[in-house]
Amino acid sequence: MDKTILIIEDDAEINNMLKILLEQNGYGTISAYSGTEGVLVHNAEISLILLDLMLPGKSGEEIIRELKQKHNVPIIVMSAIHDVSKKVDLFSLGADDYVTKPFHNDELLARISARLRTNPDSIADTIAYKNILLNKNDFTVSCKGVPIELSKHEFELLKLLMENPARTCTKSMIYDTVWDYENSADDNTLNVHISKLRKKLRVPDPETEYIETVWGIGYRLKK
Amino acid sequence: MDKTILIIEDDAEINNMLKILLEQNGYGTISAYSGTEGVLVHNAEISLILLDLMLPGKSGEEIIRELKQKHNVPIIVMSAIHDVSKKVDLFSLGADDYVTKPFHNDELLARISARLRTNPDSIADTIAYKNILLNKNDFTVSCKGVPIELSKHEFELLKLLMENPARTCTKSMIYDTVWDYENSADDNTLNVHISKLRKKLRVPDPETEYIETVWGIGYRLKK
DNA sequence: ATCCGAAAAATAAATTTTTTATAAATTCAA
DNA sequence: TTGAATTTATAAAAAATTTATTTTTCGGAT
Numbered sequence: 001m002d003k004t005i006l007i008i009e010d011d012a013e014i015n016n017m018l019k020i021l022l023e024q025n026g027y028g029t030i031s032a033y034s035g036t037e038g039v040l041v042h043n044a045e046i047s048l049i050l051l052d053l054m055l056p057g058k059s060g061e062e063i064i065r066e067l068k069q070k071h072n073v074p075i076i077v078m079s080a081i082h083d084v085s086k087k088v089d090l091f092s093l094g095a096d097d098y099v100t101k102p103f104h105n106d107e108l109l110a111r112i113s114a115r116l117r118t119n120p121d122s123i124a125d126t127i128a129y130k131n132i133l134l135n136k137n138d139f140t141v142s143c144k145g146v147p148i149e150l151s152k153h154e155f156e157l158l159k160l161l162m163e164n165p166a167r168t169c170t171k172s173m174i175y176d177t178v179w180d181y182e183n184s185a186d187d188n189t190l191n192v193h194i195s196k197l198r199k200k201l202r203v204p205d206p207e208t209e210y211i212e213t214v215w216g217i218g219y220r221l222k223k
Numbered sequence: 224m225d226k227t228i229l230i231i232e233d234d235a236e237i238n239n240m241l242k243i244l245l246e247q248n249g250y251g252t253i254s255a256y257s258g259t260e261g262v263l264v265h266n267a268e269i270s271l272i273l274l275d276l277m278l279p280g281k282s283g284e285e286i287i288r289e290l291k292q293k294h295n296v297p298i299i300v301m302s303a304i305h306d307v308s309k310k311v312d313l314f315s316l317g318a319d320d321y322v323t324k325p326f327h328n329d330e331l332l333a334r335i336s337a338r339l340r341t342n343p344d345s346i347a348d349t350i351a352y353k354n355i356l357l358n359k360n361d362f363t364v365s366c367k368g369v370p371i372e373l374s375k376h377e378f379e380l381l382k383l384l385m386e387n388p389a390r391t392c393t394k395s396m397i398y399d400t401v402w403d404y405e406n407s408a409d410d411n412t413l414n415v416h417i418s419k420l421r422k423k424l425r426v427p428d429p430e431t432e433y434i435e436t437v438w439g440i441g442y443r444l445k446k
Numbered sequence: 447a448t449c450c451g452a453a454a455a456a457t458a459a460a461t462t463t464t465t466t467a468t469a470a471a472t473t474c475a476a
Numbered sequence: 477t478t479g480a481a482t483t484t485a486t487a488a489a490a491a492a493t494t495t496a497t498t499t500t501t502c503g504g505a506t
Contacts, residue, residue, distance in 0.1 A: 151451060168361040188495085189453065195496055213495070215461065216375035217362050374462055411484085412464060418485055436484070438472065449506080459496065470485070476478090 003116055004028035004045050008038035008063075009052040009078070018050060021105055025147060027112075035063035042070050048116055049075045076111055105145030106133060129162045129221060131205055146204035153178055154197050161211065161221050170218040194219060226339055227251035227268050231261035231286075232275040232301070241273065244328055250335075258286035265293050271339055276302035297338040299331075352385045352444060354428055369427035376401055377420050384434065384444050393441040417442060 005027050009015040012033065019029045030046065032038035038051070049067060053060040064075060127134050131144045139155055141148045150158065156178045160169060171190060179189070194211060201210050212222040228250050232238040235256065242252045253269065255261035261274070272290060276283045287298055348360040354367045362378060364371045373381065379401045383392060394413060398404060402412075417434060424433050435445040 153452075168363065187453095188455085191495055192453080192497080195498090199497090213461095214362060216494070220361070376463075410464090411466085414484055415464075415486080418487090422486090436471095438483070447506105450504090452502085452504100454499100454501070456499075457497085459494105461492105461494070463490105463492070465488105465490070467488085468486085470483100472483070473481085475480090 003047040004030060005112070006030050006032065006038060006042060006046045006049045008032045008035060008049065010034055011052070014052075021109075021145070022112075025109055025145075035060070039063060039066045039070065042067055044071055046071065046073060048073055048112060050078060050112075051075055052078050074116070076108075078108075106131070106142060109142075109145045127159075127162050129165055130208060130210065132158075132162070132201070132210065134159060134162055143201055143204040148200050148204070150197070150200065153193055154200070157193055158197060161219065165221050168214045168218055168220040174218060225249065225251040226270040227253060228335070229253050229255065229261060229265060229269045229272045231255045231258060231272065233257055234275070237275075244331075245335075248332055258283070262286060262289045262293065265290055267294055269294065269296060271296055271335060272298045273335075274298055274300050276300055299334055299338060350382075350385050352388055353431060353433065355381075355385070355424070355433070357382060357385055366424055366427045371423055371427070373420070373423065376416055377423070380416055381420060384442065388444045389446065391437045391441055391443040397441060 005022055007015055007018050007022070007029055009018065009031075010033050015031050015033065019031055022029050030041055032041050035051075038049070042049070051060070051063065051067075060077070064077075067075060127136070132141065133143075134141045134155075136159065139150075141150055141155065141158065157174065160174060160177050174190060175187075194213075198209075198211055201208075209222055212220050214220055228245055230238055230241050230245070230252055232241065232254075233256050238254050238256065242254055245252050253264055255264050258274075261272070265272070274283070274286065274290075283300070287300075290296075290298060349356055349358045351357075355364065356366075357364045357378075359382065364373055364378065364381065380397065383397060383400050397413060398410075417436075421432075421434055424431075432445055435443050437443055
């Protein structure tokens with residue numbers, strides 16, 4: 001039971017980028033490349049609309065009105081406009097939220113899921129570090145908005161590090177917490193898990209080095 | 224040594240309730256009743272900020288930015304459940320954690336101590352000598368605020384010296400403690416390590432000579 | 447049986463430690 | 477005071493250790 005999102009965006013490249021992002025995150029998508037096309041395509045299957053404000057043809061205000069009239073679902077407006085007064089107008093017309101371009105993927109995703117969400121608590125159990133969001137409650141991790149699949153041990157390991165930012169986690173501390181036993185001196189298990197974790201974090205974010213090695217001691221998050 | 228928490232909350236009753244809760248748990252507190260007042264009051268004594276999101280005056284985003292700019296300490300945002308869509312924005316601005324109202328006292332305290340790592344030891348485990356700070360717990364050393372990367376043996380060596388300021392550490396004492404074995408008379412290992420240590424300490428602080436040679440005996444920190 | 451994650455093993459890479467060599471400083475005796 | 481002996485300082489090398497990564501193996505879950 002996928003939620004379907006209607007993307008109304010005239011720039012084909014951005015439209016496609018959004019499509020990929022949303023589909024990677026488990027949403028269905030329908031693309032429209034003008035406001036009028038968007039209104040035409042809009043149907044009962046659609047749970048939320050992403051609307052680019054700078055469209056050729058009809059004004060944003062009018063499109064919102066027509067969309068809302070057809071099926072009243074949450075509309076998130078994407079806009080480069082910083083003008084506050086315009087925001088108020090759009091809100092009063094029924095736009096439910098805003099993102100200003102350029103936006104981070106994870107911001108957009110959070111706003112979408114906030115609008116669609118049934119239980120709004122879950123984000124409260126989220127801890128953040130740089131571009132990583134880790135939710136202790138549902139064991140999900142994302143980096144730059146891209147979901148990351150971690151095994152149980154990898155998750156616990158990252159959680160331990162993120163709960164102790166700036167502090168060095170000694171190897172024995174890590175083994176105690178994540179593995180519940182003391183490691184034998186020549187154990188390579190931790191190295192392997194750190195390696196995998198780094199590899200997975202590199203996929204969405206090759207620039208940032210998150211985990212720092214403290215030689216002979218353990219690991220810590222890089223400042 | 225108490226940690227002081229700045230409470231920024233416009234509701235006087237809640238503010239006072241938080242004040243009592245925190246003081247009962249060993250924290251010092253300072254109360255502010257608006258974002259602007261909070262920014263004004265914020266100073267170097269404060270270790271953590273509790274920020275209510277629904278403030279009159281400036282927006283939460285702006286206040287976080289200004290607070291972080293003044294002194295970068297952890298900020299925990301308290302917000303009502305319906306502000307959920309704003310959360311990612313706040314994360315990206317530097318809010319470090321969230322609690323949604325209403326929250327349990329225990330939850331709040333847990334988040335505070337997690338952010339402070341108020342491990343009472345962590346401060347006690349830091350020893351100082353002149354411009355050097357050495358933290359036994361997380362194996363970090365800094366000089367004049369500049370972090371210094373030390374290898375394990377270098378760290379142990381400096382720790383031994385700093386734990387015995389004024390006293391001369393004999394070579395055999397050093398070998399016993401740092402290397403766990405007696406040295407042979409013609410061993411140059413210790414000299415090399417002392418040399419490296421001095422070299423690394425010279426980088427941030429070329430003026431000061433920290434380690435003194437006691438001819439034929441060992442080393443000690445210079446008075 | 448097959449798939450998947452964890453552990454083990456093997457190998458490669460990086461870092462630290464020790465050794466070696468040489469220079470510099472200190473001591474002490476003549 | 478001088479010079480030989482001793483001790484320390486430093487740099488550069490070789491050796492040892494630790495960590496990183498890939499591949500293989502193992503064992504449980506489906």
